[in-house]
Amino acid sequence: MSAVITAEGKNIEEAIAKGLAEMGLTESQVEIEVIQNPKKGIFGFGAKPVVVRLTEKIDEQERSIEELPLPEESLNLTFEEPLQRGAQDLNDQNPEVGKIWVKDGQIYIKDTPAHYPTITPAKEVSLYKNGELVTKTTALMEKDLIEVKLPNELKEPVWSIEMDPLKVTAMLHLEPGFRRSYSLVDQEPSPHLQLEIQVEEEIINPLQLDQIQQKMKDLGIKKGVRILEIQRAMRATEPGTFTIAEGTSPKKGDDGWIEWLVDEELDYTTKLMEDEDLNNRKHIKIPSVYKGQLLGVIHPSKPGTDGVSVIGEVIEPEEAEPLEIHAGKGVDLIDEGKKVVSIEYGRPSLMSKDGITKVSVIPRSIHSGHILSGVGKLSFHGDMIIQGNIKEGIAVEARADLLVYGTVEQAILKAGGRLIACQNVVNSQLSAGERNQKIIEIINHLRKLSNELKAFIAAVEQIYQSPVFKTSDINKMGLSSMICILLEKKFKHLPPIIKKITGLVVIADGMQILDPELKEIHASLQNGFIDLEPMQFQTPEDISKLVKRMEEASGPTVEISEENAQIIIPYALNSKLHCNGDVTIAGTGCIQSQIHAKGKVIVQGLLRGGEVYADKGAEIHEAGTRGGEITFIRVPQDHSIKINKVIEGTRIQIGNVLYQFEQSEQNVFARVSKEGKLLLS
Numbered sequence: 001m002s003a004v005i006t007a008e009g010k011n012i013e014e015a016i017a018k019g020l021a022e023m024g025l026t027e028s029q030v031e032i033e034v035i036q037n038p039k040k041g042i043f044g045f046g047a048k049p050v051v052v053r054l055t056e057k058i059d060e061q062e063r064s065i066e067e068l069p070l071p072e073e074s075l076n077l078t079f080e081e082p083l084q085r086g087a088q089d090l091n092d093q094n095p096e097v098g099k100i101w102v103k104d105g106q107i108y109i110k111d112t113p114a115h116y117p118t119i120t121p122a123k124e125v126s127l128y129k130n131g132e133l134v135t136k137t138t139a140l141m142e143k144d145l146i147e148v149k150l151p152n153e154l155k156e157p158v159w160s161i162e163m164d165p166l167k168v169t170a171m172l173h174l175e176p177g178f179r180r181s182y183s184l185v186d187q188e189p190s191p192h193l194q195l196e197i198q199v200e201e202e203i204i205n206p207l208q209l210d211q212i213q214q215k216m217k218d219l220g221i222k223k224g225v226r227i228l229e230i231q232r233a234m235r236a237t238e239p240g241t242f243t244i245a246e247g248t249s250p251k252k253g254d255d256g257w258i259e260w261l262v263d264e265e266l267d268y269t270t271k272l273m274e275d276e277d278l279n280n281r282k283h284i285k286i287p288s289v290y291k292g293q294l295l296g297v298i299h300p301s302k303p304g305t306d307g308v309s310v311i312g313e314v315i316e317p318e319e320a321e322p323l324e325i326h327a328g329k330g331v332d333l334i335d336e337g338k339k340v341v342s343i344e345y346g347r348p349s350l351m352s353k354d355g356i357t358k359v360s361v362i363p364r365s366i367h368s369g370h371i372l373s374g375v376g377k378l379s380f381h382g383d384m385i386i387q388g389n390i391k392e393g394i395a396v397e398a399r400a401d402l403l404v405y406g407t408v409e410q411a412i413l414k415a416g417g418r419l420i421a422c423q424n425v426v427n428s429q430l431s432a433g434e435r436n437q438k439i440i441e442i443i444n445h446l447r448k449l450s451n452e453l454k455a456f457i458a459a460v461e462q463i464y465q466s467p468v469f470k471t472s473d474i475n476k477m478g479l480s481s482m483i484c485i486l487l488e489k490k491f492k493h494l495p496p497i498i499k500k501i502t503g504l505v506v507i508a509d510g511m512q513i514l515d516p517e518l519k520e521i522h523a524s525l526q527n528g529f530i531d532l533e534p535m536q537f538q539t540p541e542d543i544s545k546l547v548k549r550m551e552e553a554s555g556p557t558v559e560i561s562e563e564n565a566q567i568i569i570p571y572a573l574n575s576k577l578h579c580n581g582d583v584t585i586a587g588t589g590c591i592q593s594q595i596h597a598k599g600k601v602i603v604q605g606l607l608r609g610g611e612v613y614a615d616k617g618a619e620i621h622e623a624g625t626r627g628g629e630i631t632f633i634r635v636p637q638d639h640s641i642k643i644n645k646v647i648e649g650t651r652i653q654i655g656n657v658l659y660q661f662e663q664s665e666q667n668v669f670a671r672v673s674k675e676g677k678l679l680l681s
Contacts (some may be wrong), residue, residue, distance in 0.1 A: 001101070003022060003023060003024060003056040004053065004054070004056070005053070005054055005209075006018055006019075006052065006054075007019035007051070007052055007054065007534055008009070008033065008049045008050065008054050008669060009024065009049060009052075010321050011038065011050060012034065012050050012051070012052065014052065014309050015049070015050045015052045016052055016054070016447055017113050017114065018114075018494075019052060019054040020054070020113055020129065020142070020302070020365070021112075021113060021114025021115075022114075022116070022659070023054060023056065023135045024112060024470070025054075025056060025344075029056060029057055030054045030055060030056055030057060031038075031054070031055040031057060032052055032053075032054055033052065033053040033055070034050070034051075035051040035052060035053050035423050036048060036049075036050065036051035037050060038050045039040060041500070043505075044406045047126060048254070051385065052664065052680050068582065068586040073365045074295055075398070080229050081414070082297050083314070084110050093407040094359055096423050097110050097111075097115075098110065098111060098114070098116070098117060098191060099118055099189035099190055099191055100116070100189070100190065100191075100192075100193045101187055101188055101189040101190065101237060102184050102185065102186050102187045102193070102195075102642035103186055103256075104186065105183050105184045105186070106184075106192075107119075107146050107148065107184070107654060108148070108189075109140050109142050109144070110142065110143050111140070111142050111632060112187075112381065115139055115191065116139040116140060117138065117139070117140055117190075117192065117193065117415070117518050117580055118137055118138065118139050118140065118191070118192045118193070119134075119138060119192070119193045119195065120137040120142055120192070120194045121134055121136075121192075121195055122194075122195040122196065122197045123137065124149055124150075124151065124197045124199075124623075125149060125150050125151070125182065125183060125184075125195065125197060126148070126149040127146070127147075127148055128146070128147040128148075128149070129144055129145070129146060129197070129553075131147075134525075135193075136168050136544070140396045141490055141517045141670065142252050145522060147399045148184065148195075150181075150182040150183065150184075150197075151180075151182055151611070152179075152180070153178070153179070153180040153203075153523075154177070154178075154179050154180075155177045155178050155179075155249075156177045156204075157172075157173070157174075157175065157176050157205065157206045158175045158177075158178035159173060160172075160173050160174065161173075161215050161216065161219060161221075161244070163219070163310065163311075163319050163553050164310075166249075166250075166307070166309065166315055167309035167310055167311055167313065167315075168246065168248070168249050168307060168310065168507030169245065169246050169247070169317065170216070170221050170243070170244050170246075170249045170308065170310045170667055171218070171241050171242065171243055172212070172229075172230070172233050172241070172242045172244045173241050174205070174233055174240055174242070174244075175179050175232050175235055175239045176204055176205045176209065176236065176237060176238070176239065177203075177204035177206070178201055178202065178618050179204060180199055180201045180202075180203060180204055180632045181198075181199070181200050181203045182197050182198070182199055182200075183197070183198055183563040184196070184197065184198075185197065187199050191421070199681075202348045203237045204636060205234065205235070205237065205659070207233055207234040207236075207446045208234070208565075209230065209234065209343075212230055212233075212234075212244070212346060212622075213606050214246070216245070216651045219311070220311040220312075221244075221245050221311060222310070222312055222651075223245065223247050223308060223309065223310045223311065223312050224245045224246045224247050224248075224308075224310055225244065225310075225508045226243060226244055226245060226246065227638075228241055229244050230242070230243045230631065232323045240681060242625050243258060245310040246310065247307060247308045247309045247310045247315075248307045248308045248315075249307045249315075250305065250306055250307030250315045250316060250317035250318070251304045251307070251317055252304045252317050252318045252319075252320060252523035253301055253302045253304035253317060253319070253320030253621075254299075254301060254302040254320055255267070255301055255320050255321040255322075255323070256298070256299060256301035256321060256322050256323025256579045257298075257299050257323060257356065257607050258296045258297070258298050258299070258321070258323060258325065258350075258359075258543075259296055259297045259298075259299060259371075260295070260296045260350070261294055261295060261297070262287060262289055262295055262296070262348050263274070263348075267614060270361065272381050275529070283316045285554070287347055287348055288345070288346065288348075288364070289341060289342040289346065289347075289348050289361060290342065290345055290346070290348055290668070291343055291344060291345060291465075291664070292341060292342065292343070292346075293341065294339060294340070294341055295340040295341060295342055295348055295359065296340045296359070297326060297338060297339055297340075298333075298337070298338050298339065298340065299319035299323075300322070300323060300338075300339065300428060301321060301322045301323060301374075302320060303317070303320065304318065304319075304320065305317060305593035314318050314561070314571045318571070321355070322355075323357065324355055324357065325340070325358075325359060326356060326357065326359070327335070327340070327356040327359060328343060328358045328359055328360030328518045328552070329344070329360050329361065329363075329515070330344035330346055330360055330361025330362070330363065331343060331344075331359050331360060331361055331417075331518065333668075340360050341360050342601050343361075343365075343508050344363060345361075345364070345517070346361040346363045347361065347364060347381060347383055347400075348360075348361055348362075348364045348384070349361065349362045349400075352360045357425045360384045362383050362400045362401075363380075363381065363382035363383070363387065363516075364382055364384075364463055364564050364575075365380040365382065365383070365384050365398075366384075366385045366387065367385065367386050367387060367388075367665065368382070368387045368388070369387065369388045370388035370389045370390070370391065370406065371386060371388065371389070371390045371391065371396070372391050373391050373392050373393040373394065374395075374396070376393075376395070377394075377395040377396075377397070378395070378396045378397070378588070379396075380397075380398055380399065380611070381399075381400075381435075381515050381516065382399055382400050383400045383401045383402070383403070384396065384398035384400075384401075384402050384403070385403045385405075386402075386403070386404045386405065386406070386436075387405045387406075388405065388406045389406035389407045389408070389409070389423075390404060390406065390407070390408045390409070390411045390413070391409055391410070391411070392409055392410030392411065392427075392441070393410065393411070394411045394416075395411070395412040395413075395589060396410070396411065396412070396413040396414070397413075398414070398415045398416065398417075399416045399439075399515060400415070400417045400488075401415055401416075401417045401418045401419070401420075402415035402417050402420070402432075402622060403415070403420045403422075403547070404420070404421045404422065405422050406422070406423055406662070407421075407423040407424050407425075407426070408423075408424070408425045408426070408430075409426045409428065410426070410427045410428060411426060411428045411429075412426065412428065412429045412432050413429070413431070414430075414431045414432075414434065415431070415432045415433075415565070416432075416434075416567060417432065417433070417564060417565055417566075418432060418564070418567075419432040419566070419568075419579075420563075420565040420566075420567075420568045420569070421568075421569040421570075422570040423565050423570065423572070424569075424570065424572075424573070425569050425571065425573070425575050426572075426574065426575065427449070427573065427574045427575060427614075428575045428576075429575065429576045429578075430496070430564055430567055430569070430575065430576070430577045430579075431577075431578040431579065432565040432566060432567045432579045432581065433565025433579055433581055433598075434577075434578065434579025434580060436449075438504050438507050438508045439508060439514075439515075439518075440453065441504050442501060442504045442505060442508065443553070443554045444554075445497060445500055445501045446501065446518075446521070446550045446553060446554040448497065449497050449498065449525075449552075450547050450550040450551050450554070451503070452491075452493070452494060452497070452669050453494075453550075454544075454545050454547065454603045455491075456494065456543070457540055457543050457544055457547070458487065459474065459490065460479065460482060460483070461540045461545065463482055464479075464482075464539070464540055465606055472594055478534040478535055478537060478538050479537045479538065479539070479540075479543075480528075480532045480533065480534045480536070480537070481544075483528065483529065483532060484532055485535065487529065494529060495529060496527050498525050498526070498530055501522060501525065502522065502525075502526060503517065503532075504594075505519065505522045509615070515553075517549075518553060520549075521546070521549055521550055521553060524536065524546050524548070524549075526545070540590045542636050543665050562579060565579055565580040565581035566579065566581045566582050566583075566584070566599075567579045567581075567582075567583045567584070567597075568584045568586055569584075569585060569586070569587075569590075570585070570586055570587025570588060571585070571587050571588045571590070571605075572585060572591070572593045572595075573591045573592065573593065574591070574593060575593045575594075576593065576594045577594070577595045577596070577597075578596045578597075579596070579597045579598065579599065580598045580599070581597070581598065581599040582597060582599035582600045582601070582602065583595050583599070583600075583601045583602070583603070584601075585602070585603045585605060586602075586604050586680045588606065589603060589604075589605030589606030589607060589608065589621075589622075590603055590605075590606070590607050590608070590610065591606070591608045591609060592608065592609040592610050592611070592629060593609075593610045594610055595610070595611070595612045595613070595614075596613045597613070597614050597615060598615045599614070599615060599616050599617075600614055600615075600616045600618065600619070601613075601614035601618045601619070601620075602618075602619045603618075603619070603620045603621060603623075604621055605621055605622070606622050607620050607623040607624075607631055607633075608619070608624070608625045608626055608628070608631065609625055609629035609630070609631055610629070610631065610632075611623075611632045611633075611634070612632070612633045612634065613634045613635070614633075614634075614635050614639070615635070615636060615639070616635075616639055617635050617639035617641065617642075618635055618642070619642045620633065620641070620642070620643045620644070621643075622644060622645040622646075623643050623645070623646050623647070623648035623650050624645065624646055624647030624649060624661070624664075625647060625648070625649075626647055626648070628647055630648075630650070630651055631650045631651070632651045632652075632653070633650070633652045633653070634652070634653040634654075635653075635657025636654075637654060637656070637657075637672050638655075639671075640654070640669065640670060640671040641655070641668070641669075641670040641671075642656065642668065642669050642670075643668040643670075644666070644667060644668075645665075645666055646661050646664065646665050646666075647660050647664050648662055648663045648664050649661065652670055653668060653675075654671060654672045654678065655672055655674050656676075657676065657677075657678045659678055659680075668680060668681075669681050
């Protein structure tokens with residue numbers, strides 16, 4: 001009996017192929033009948049496949065045998081067994097049938113009518129099937145044209161030789177290149193093939209000794225060549241930098257410095273702050289020196305040593321910073337300027353700015369006991385120490401530092417440097433670092449006059465060197481007649497400046513705030529240029545020395561005391577505090593007071609009411625008051641406010657951002673973001 005089956009497919013060819021594969025026959029061995037043609041559905045619904053019937057062809061001899069009766073036991077046999085066995089025999093004879101494989105880098109395909117092998121490309125390669133790029137798994141036929149494009153990567157090596165700015169070292173920078181080649185990995189026959197790629201990489205280091213030597217020769221490199229480092233670079237397989245030549249670096253000399261043999265000025269402020277209760281300090285040790293005391297030894301700068309570059313040039317060392325010492329009031333330089341000695345009693349002062357160090361001994365005025373009302377005003381050009389209380393109606397002004405052991409009530413205190421009160425400050429005004437305006441005007445005029453006198457000295461020297469002047473009788477009378485002529489003919493503008501200084505000096509001297517140095521300089525100017533005393537200036541060198549004193553008295557170091565200004569007190573009530581530096585309330589706190597500081601404000605106790613402005617930020621232990629006057633704290637936008645405990649109603653302002661606390665908070669850290677928003681944490 002002939003075998004008959006039905007098969008389905010998307011089209012007739014697919015249905016026939018499925019049927020033939022199931023029967024294990026070829027198309028010539030069956031009769032084909034289309035039972036159902038394909039039918040398309042609407043919107044994808046109701047579609048029907050192709051259905052074909054395949055009937056095995058049997059010749060007449062086989063048909064006659066089929067019609068003969070068979071034994072009963074043979075009725076249980078089916079036609080599937082011989083068909084399956086035939087298919088197995090076919091595979092046994094051709095194991096590559098229906099499979100795909102890779103051999104020697106080539107892809108091979110063997111299909112069957114019933115099976116077509118599949119392939120998935122690797123991401124590193126481009127797989128083309130019949131000229132079209134394949135990006136996902138696809139089925140293949142023997143007749144398909146398969147093309148695989150494999151990448152080949154090449155990166156050229158890069159190397160260079162550079163020297164540092166001083167040419168002390170020569171560095172070889174290397175970035176090796178590489179060549180990468182890709183190939184297909186051989187794979188055994190399989191119904192599905194996942195392409196596998198193998199990569200071979202060759203490192204390219206082009207460095208050759210003759211090339212490096214030629215490049216070094218072109219650059220002039222000839223000193224300190226390190227051949228071992230060059231060889232290491234030639235063997236390198238990774239990017240790197242190699243020091244292939246190294247000269248000798250120059251060595252900077254030793255800067256000049258001063259070896260102090262006494263305590264530096266104002267160490268006592270630190271010692272004061274170490275005591276939590278200033279009220280309990282009965283004895284405060286302030287650095288002081290006596291006449292003839294050795295203050296310090298000057299160690300001048302020492303030259304450095306030359307270096308040698310890799311191209312053979314001498315490299316000069318960086319110059320050492322010289323030590324320029326100016327001997328201020330109260331000190332003298334001896335032993336060829338190597339030693340600083342005190343010639344007055346007072347406090348040692350060391351001030352440095354713009355490469356100039358000025359050493360002075362600040363005079364000191366000590367007042368024992370209390371200063372009672374009726375005294376009026378008390379001034380001194382140096383330090384002042386008040387060992388008792390200061391009562392109402394008293395004004396005290398110190399050109400340098402002011403230290404008060406007792407209480408301050410309804411008084412006005414001014415200090416050119418630091419102002420320290422060891423007990424309570426009540427209903428008073430305190431300022432530190434604000435130099436008296438008259439002194440500022442005197443210094444400004446001295447600066448202007450010293451520059452004008454340099455041209456005057458040049459004119460005097462020109463006349464002084466002439467033979468006529470040397471042989472004249474005026475040589476015995478000093479320079480007064482020559483000065484008179486020059487002032488009348490060419491330098492008419494100098495006397496008005498000196499007279500202006502005279503007026504300011506008289507006022508400042510009457511206020512008892514004039515520095516003796518300024519007073520002496522003014523006397524020399526008055527005698528030599530206004531009164532024209534014959535013996536004031538004997539030679540042009542005498543005028544030059546006066547100009548040098550003027551420059552020292554009005555130079556950059558004169559502002560240092562203002563920059564180091566401080567106010568340190570334990571308690572303030574209904575008072576005003578103004579300081580060019582920091583303000584520290586180191587005791588109980590500050591009640592209903594105004595504080596303005598160009599530095600930082602630190603309140604270690606309570607801040608109740610009043611207003612605080614701090615240029616460099618504020619740190620408060622506790623701020624605010626319940627039901628009382630509002631406490632207001634302000635700082636610039638680029639600074640912050642720290643408060644350990646803040647009470648509701650307290651206001652803060654950072655830059656233009658204003659904020660009022662609606663409830664009490666702990667550990668407040670307030671600042672403003674770059675976007676101008678207030679940040680609280």
